[in-house]
Amino acid sequence: MSIAELLEGKRVCVCGGSGGVGKTTTSAAIALGMAARGAKVAVVTIDPARRLANALGLEELDNEPHLVAPERLAGAGLSIDGELWAMMLDPKRTFDELIERIAPDPERAEEIKANRVYRELSTAVSGSQEFTAIAKLYDLDQAHRFDLLVLDTPPSRNALDFLDAPGRLTSFLEGRALKAFTRPTGVGMRVLGRGASPLLAALRRVTGIDLLSDLSTFFALLGDMTNDFSLRAAQVEKMLRADTTGFVLVSSAQSEAIDEAIWFQRTLVDSGLPFCGVIVNRFHHDLLGDSEPEDLATELAAALGHDLTARVAENLHDYHVLARRDTLNLERLERAVGGPSPVLIPHFDSDVHDIDGLLRLHAFLFAPAEERERLIAEVVA
Ligand SMILES: Nc1ncnc2c1ncn2[C@@H]1O[C@H](COP(=O)(O)OP(=O)(O)O)[C@@H](O)[C@H]1O
Numbered sequence: 001m002s003i004a005e006l007l008e009g010k011r012v013c014v015c016g017g018s019g020g021v022g023k024t025t026t027s028a029a030i031a032l033g034m035a036a037r038g039a040k041v042a043v044v045t046i047d048p049a050r051r052l053a054n055a056l057g058l059e060e061l062d063n064e065p066h067l068v069a070p071e072r073l074a075g076a077g078l079s080i081d082g083e084l085w086a087m088m089l090d091p092k093r094t095f096d097e098l099i100e101r102i103a104p105d106p107e108r109a110e111e112i113k114a115n116r117v118y119r120e121l122s123t124a125v126s127g128s129q130e131f132t133a134i135a136k137l138y139d140l141d142q143a144h145r146f147d148l149l150v151l152d153t154p155p156s157r158n159a160l161d162f163l164d165a166p167g168r169l170t171s172f173l174e175g176r177a178l179k180a181f182t183r184p185t186g187v188g189m190r191v192l193g194r195g196a197s198p199l200l201a202a203l204r205r206v207t208g209i210d211l212l213s214d215l216s217t218f219f220a221l222l223g224d225m226t227n228d229f230s231l232r233a234a235q236v237e238k239m240l241r242a243d244t245t246g247f248v249l250v251s252s253a254q255s256e257a258i259d260e261a262i263w264f265q266r267t268l269v270d271s272g273l274p275f276c277g278v279i280v281n282r283f284h285h286d287l288l289g290d291s292e293p294e295d296l297a298t299e300l301a302a303a304l305g306h307d308l309t310a311r312v313a314e315n316l317h318d319y320h321v322l323a324r325r326d327t328l329n330l331e332r333l334e335r336a337v338g339g340p341s342p343v344l345i346p347h348f349d350s351d352v353h354d355i356d357g358l359l360r361l362h363a364f365l366f367a368p369a370e371e372r373e374r375l376i377a378e379v380v381a
């Protein structure tokens with residue numbers, strides 16, 4: 001199946017997977033392809049490589065989608081019937097915007113933004129990217145400006161982090177446990193107020209952080225806003241579970257990535273989240289079928305000199321080992337996941353950092369089955 005078929009009827013596409021497998025590049029290529037097919041698409045990228053960001057005209061960091069100038073795309077030979085919009089997520093800014101939106105007045109928003117606990121929270125590398133990616137996705141979805149939103153996900157080591165982190169941060173912001181803990185009459189204060197106070201005092205002297213008072217100030221400032229976090233969390237959850245949302249898993253063909261993709265898929269299904277397909281990126285297609293690299297080497301020897309033949313044969317052998325490995329991993333993935341067969345993108349010789357590169361990916365993502373063989377033959381040759 002092509003990715004266009006997998007995304008039929010979807011308004012939100014979340015591309016998840018472990019670090020480095022190609023989430024950012026595939027999300028851009030998916031958005032490009034859907035825009036070419038007439039949709040008004042926005043892709044929310046996270047930490048794109050500098051050159052890819054430049055290629056998409058993402059120099060501006062204002063945390064809103066920008067129209068990718070059609071001239072940029074037209075030169076590469078793909079006509080865009082819809083619109084491609086792209087943005088680079090700014091987690092800190094997204095967090096600030098959220099506070100500004102739900103604070104009762106601008107003064108309170110400023111006070112919260114200046115609070116130490118808030119500053120730590122909003123810039124923490126783990127958690128805040130995941131949380132704000134989802135927050136931004138929700139806002140864009142609510143604005144109804146686009147036919148399709150494609151969300152790239154943070155470069156977490158583990159794909160499952162992406163599902164956990166926003167929830168963890170939300171429950172912290174809802175602050176039930178902590179509020180009980182930091183209430184002057186609460187258990188926390190009673191315990192910490194006496195026994196642990198030397199520890200906290202020492203911490204305060206060394207770090208300058210008065211943890212308990214910073215925390216209680218923070219929650220006092222949030223006040224009623226914690227209800228808004230709960231409310232929004234429920235709505236976000238509804239969006240993620242909707243059948244117009246699709247989680248696309250991106251994986252490489254290496255064992256660890258495949259293991260993680262299998263876990264991720266299982267967790268999505270167990271959590272009732274709409275899994276819609278897998279993309280196996282950087283796949284080494286098997287060129288030889290049943291014949292051995294040695295057979296081909298004999299054939300080659302007739303055409304090339306001895307030294308060159310030896311080098312080519314060695315190369316071919318290495319490639320063949322990878323191809324056999326990838327094929328086995330792919331079979332394992334297919335058995336575990338079931339459903340539509342994975343969309344394969346070959347391993348290219350060079351990085352994907354410009355529009356031409358995205359178009360190479362695009363060809364494989366959107367090709368109908370009958371065209372795929374020809375495309376593979378072209379790349380591998
Ligand atoms: N099919 C491919 N062939 C060759 N290089 C690729 C391919 N897909 C992605 N890359 C390269 O791999 C690197 C990681 O891709 P990226 O999309 O940033 O991964 P992620 O977002 O999952 O961390 C980038 O340098 C990208 O250009």
Ligand SMILES: [Mg+2]
Binds near residue numbers: 023024048152153154
């Ligand atoms: Mg990335």
